[in-house]
Amino acid sequence: MKDEGEKQVPLYKRIYALVRQVPPGKVVAYGQIARIVGGCSARMVGYAMSALRDNTTTEDLPWYRVINRQGKISLTGEGYAIQRKLLEEEGVRFDEQNHIDWDTFGWLGDE
DNA sequence: CGGCTGACTCTGG
């Protein structure tokens, strides 16, 4: 049986599939996703996100729910404002340091 | 076909 069908799927695809499972009003860190997917590091997730750029819509892939371990947005310039706005639209609140509380908005809780 | 780049995270000094 070797039912490891997920292995024949590109690593990025697994990451995207996991991001789609993130519920609204919640956020997840790159490393967190990498940990769930298994076999990949946080960098892989970051690379996967950069590969999306503006070709993917938020309705197809809520990429904006993915932020860094500091609870902040890793994007810079315009992308930062866009992601932050999208998160605020879902109810996610940012601190004065522009970071969110994993205890409140963290998916799965981050212990 | 080859090389470059890109949204991360942890550890040590």
Add this chain to the structure above:
DNA sequence: TCCAGAGCCAGCC
């Protein structure tokens, strides 16, 4: 507190 190194996939010219 800041800096450097290691881990490692996919798209583009």
